[in-house]
Each structure stands twice: as structure tokens, then as C-alpha cells.
Amino acid sequence: MALDKIVIVGTGQGGFQAAASLRQEGYEGEITMIGDEAGLPYQRPPLSKAYMKEANIERIQLRPENFYTQNRINLVDATRVEQIDRAERAVVTSAGDRIAYDHLILATGARNAVTPIKGIHEERVFGLRSMMDADHLRSTLEDAKHVIIIGGGFIGLEFAAVAREMGREVVVLEAASRLMERAVSPEMSSHFERIHCDRGTMLKFGQPVVEVSDEGAYRPCRARLANGDSFDGDFILLAAGVRPNQELAAATGLSTANGIIVNQLLLTSDANISALGDCAAFPDPRTGELIRLESVQAASDHARTIARRLTGKPAAYTALPWFWSDQFDAKLQIAGLPSGADKSFVRKGNGDEYCVYRFAENKLVCVETVNSAREHMTARKLLATGSEPVFWDDLKQVGFELAALMKRQKEMAST
Numbered sequence: 001m002a003l004d005k006i007v008i009v010g011t012g013q014g015g016f017q018a019a020a021s022l023r024q025e026g027y028e029g030e031i032t033m034i035g036d037e038a039g040l041p042y043q044r045p046p047l048s049k050a051y052m053k054e055a056n057i058e059r060i061q062l063r064p065e066n067f068y069t070q071n072r073i074n075l076v077d078a079t080r081v082e083q084i085d086r087a088e089r090a091v092v093t094s095a096g097d098r099i100a101y102d103h104l105i106l107a108t109g110a111r112n113a114v115t116p117i118k119g120i121h122e123e124r125v126f127g128l129r130s131m132m133d134a135d136h137l138r139s140t141l142e143d144a145k146h147v148i149i150i151g152g153g154f155i156g157l158e159f160a161a162v163a164r165e166m167g168r169e170v171v172v173l174e175a176a177s178r179l180m181e182r183a184v185s186p187e188m189s190s191h192f193e194r195i196h197c198d199r200g201t202m203l204k205f206g207q208p209v210v211e212v213s214d215e216g217a218y219r220p221c222r223a224r225l226a227n228g229d230s231f232d233g234d235f236i237l238l239a240a241g242v243r244p245n246q247e248l249a250a251a252t253g254l255s256t257a258n259g260i261i262v263n264q265l266l267l268t269s270d271a272n273i274s275a276l277g278d279c280a281a282f283p284d285p286r287t288g289e290l291i292r293l294e295s296v297q298a299a300s301d302h303a304r305t306i307a308r309r310l311t312g313k314p315a316a317y318t319a320l321p322w323f324w325s326d327q328f329d330a331k332l333q334i335a336g337l338p339s340g341a342d343k344s345f346v347r348k349g350n351g352d353e354y355c356v357y358r359f360a361e362n363k364l365v366c367v368e369t370v371n372s373a374r375e376h377m378t379a380r381k382l383l384a385t386g387s388e389p390v391f392w393d394d395l396k397q398v399g400f401e402l403a404a405l406m407k408r409q410k411e412m413a414s415t
């Protein structure tokens with residue numbers, strides 16, 4: 001079937017990349033992007049980093065306005081897609097329009113999880129997902145002295161770092177026993193615990209927040225833990241993870257389960273609909289298990305894979321996952337996924353370099369680095385699909401330096 005009309009729902013990182021890659025791959029038909037946020041597509045990572053300190057909208061926009069006109073991309077902003085009519089191949093928008101498609105790409109992302117805490121809908125409890133959220137938080141932070149953050153994951157900690165740099169008192173309340181528990185090794189959690197404590201952030205572990213209220217003794221709000229301890233602050237940032245925006249897909253009968261289920265080509269259970277990024281549950285090329293990633297890399301690489309398929313170059317999605325987070329002057333970079341990791345090696349490099357190599361049954365599966373871009377880039381090459389597996393003993397022989405291992409591999413290949 002000729003593809004004359006491609007509609008993309010969601011104008012975030014993945015939606016933007018899908019439109020841009022379709023044109024790069026030579027697609028000549030109509031592209032319509034529909035997003036419920038107002039304005040041009042922008043990057044989310046700076047929202048909890050540089051943009052929180054200085055609101056420079058142009059710096060975070062993915063492309064200026066003329067990119068969309070020059071590339072004949074019809075950008076419909078501030079409009080929600082409310083329904084998908086699969087039989088007629090059309091979407092229905094909040095403006096009452098019916099827009100036909102030959103192929104539909106769902107790039108609806110995720111939204112902040114709202115944990116069932118008593119009083120969580122209090123006025124002074126905020127989330128951080130959109131530019132609007134960031135603007136609101138920044139202006140609240142200006143007048144605040146004490147900040148309470150629920151959740152010691154990436155976003156909570158990045159915001160904690162910014163707030164401390166601005167001289168605010170910060171407490172992070174984490175129900176798990178360590179920071180960034182879902183994503184990093186215990187060694188890396190401890191490393192970041194030291195970084196935040198050294199800068200004066202108070203960290204509390206192991207107790208869930210059970211209630212928030214406006215009854216602080218000295219401050220307008222209070223968070224109470226299960227053990228009865230309570231903390232007063234000027235406002236609360238709730239950063240307790242996200243949920244995929246899959247309801248639109250589920251309502252039209254597409255398979256979902258913690259994300260819109262897609263195959264290795266990122267096709268949903270309907271051959272005319274693809275899904276990508278934060279909203280998509282896809283098979284991990286290494287284990288076959290369905291996974292969902294929340295990263296710029298996954299959203300962008302998914303989009304490129306879909307664009308290639310829709311322009312006649314289908315290939316399974318096999319990109320290596322990678323991620324970064326900036327907290328104070330520590331740049332954390334992660335290459336690979338720690339599936340099955342049962343052993344780690346820690347190497348402290350020059351200055352503030354810190355690397356954790358994670359192994360599953362002696363095979364290297366994931367490398368976490370702090371302030372070591374070179375080791376991170378080498379890890380991405382060594383762990384990429386098709387590379388030779390790297391084993392504990394190989395790395396031990398070169399003092400756990402990936403560049404040395406790579407050099408050795410090259411020398412052996414050339415003899």
C-alpha cells in the first residue's frame with residue numbers, strides 16, 4: 001500500500017525524530033504531527049538541569065520553526081488526539097477534526113506517576129515533566145528556602161542538585177534503601193549518596209511517605225513518613241517515576257502491558273500503527289523480554305528504525321541502550337542494561353572519574369561511568385550488537401580499562 005499520509009501522535013523527542021528521519025530517509029508524502037503541548041517540540045532533559053537555572057526556550061527547542069515549513073511537516077500543537085478509528089484509519093482530535101492516516105506513529109510518551117499518598121493532591125505538590133512544569137517549579141523555587149523531594153531517582157536528584165546550588169535546604173525522601181535503585185549498581189548509588197551528602201543535601205531512605213499536608217509547623221507543607229518522622233518545606237516535588245501514556249492505544253484494542261506492545265520492528269498489533277519511546281514496550285534484543293525505556297536514545301533510535309521501515313528498509317531494532325544524568329559536576333553515563341547482573345568491579349580513575357563494570361555470569365552487560373566520557377564511548381562500542389562478548393578475565397588482564405582491551409583486540413585481529 002502506498003503511504004501518502006503519516007500521522008504522528010505526540011510532538012516530544014520521539015515524535016520529532018520520527019518526522020525528521022522520515023524526511024532524511026526520503027519520504028515524500030504528508031507528515032502531520034499532533035501534540036497536546038503548546039509550541040515547538042523541545043528536549044526534556046534540560047528541564048531538570050540547565051533550563052531549571054535559566055529559562056532559555058530557544059536552547060531547548062529541537063529545531064526552529066522554519067525547519068517544519070522547510071521540511072513540509074504539518075505541526076498541530078495544543079491539540080489532543082482523543083480517539084483512533086482503526087477501521088477507517090483516522091484519528092479524532094480535541095478540536096473535533098478527523099485526520100486520516102495510511103500509517104500512524106504513537107509517540108505519546110509518559111506522565112508522572114501519582115503515588116497513593118494521603119493528601120498528594122495538595123496545592124504545593126508539583127511534578128516535573130513538561131516545560132510548563134519546569135517554569136512553574138522555577139518560579140516557586142525562587143521564593144522557597146526549604147525543598148522536599150519525594151523520590152531519589154534521576155529527576156529528583158537532578159532537581160535536588162540545582163536547588164542546592166541555588167542555596168536551598170533540600171531533603172530527599174526515598175522509600176527504597178538507596179538512590180536510583182532501579183537503574184544503577186549499589187556501588188554507584190553509594191557514590192552519588194556521598195556526592196549529595198557532601199553538598200549538604202539531607203537523604204532519608206527506607207521509609208515511604210504516607211501523608212502530605214499543609215500543616216507544617218514552620219513551613220507551608222509537611223511530608224510524613226511511615227515511621228512517623230516528618231519534614232516541613234515550602235513545597236514538594238513528587239518525582240516517583242512515570243506511567244506510559246497507553247490509554248489511547250488500549251481504547252482502540254491495541255495490545256498493552258506497561259506500554260504499547262510492539263515487535264522488533266516497533267509495529268503494534270495493528271500493521272498500520274507503530275509505537276516508540278517512553279510509551280512503547282519492545283523486546284530487548286539481548287534477552288527477548290519486553291522492556292520499556294525512558295531515554296532520549298531509545299525514543300530517537302526507535303524513531304529512526306520506524307522511518308527506515310516506512311521507507312522500505314526494514315530492520316529489527318537492536319541499538320544498545322545508553323543514558324546520562326547530570327548532578328552537580330558529576331556526569332553519570334550508562335551503557336547497556338544490567339539484566340541479570342550478579343557481579344561488579346569498581347575502578348576509580350584520574351581525578352573524579354569513577355567506573356562500575358557490571359557482569360552477568362562473568363559477561364560484561366553494563367558500564368556505569370562518572371566524568372569519563374572516553375570510557376563510556378568505548379563501552380558503547382564494545383557492548384554494541386554484533387561485538388564480541390567481553391568477559392571478566394579479559395578485562396582483569398587490562399586493569400579493567402576498556403580502551404586497553406579494545407587496543408588489544410585490534411592488535412590480535414591484525415596478527
Ligand code: FAD
Nearest residue numbers: 010012013014036044045081108109277278294295296299
Ligand atoms: P515525550 O518526549 O514525553 O513526548 C510525548 C508527547 O506526547 C508529550 O508532549 C505528550 O504531552 C504528548 N501526548 C501524549 N498523549 C497525547 C495525545 N493523546 N495527543 C497528543 N499528544 C499527546 N532522558 C535521557 O536520556 N537523559 C536525561 O538526562 C533525561 N532527563 C530527563 C529530565 C526530565 C525532567 C524528564 C521529564 C525526562 C528526562 N529524560 C532523560 C527522559 C526523556 O526526556 C524521555 O525519555 C523522552 O522525552 C521520551 O520521548 P517520547 O517522544 O517517547 O516522549
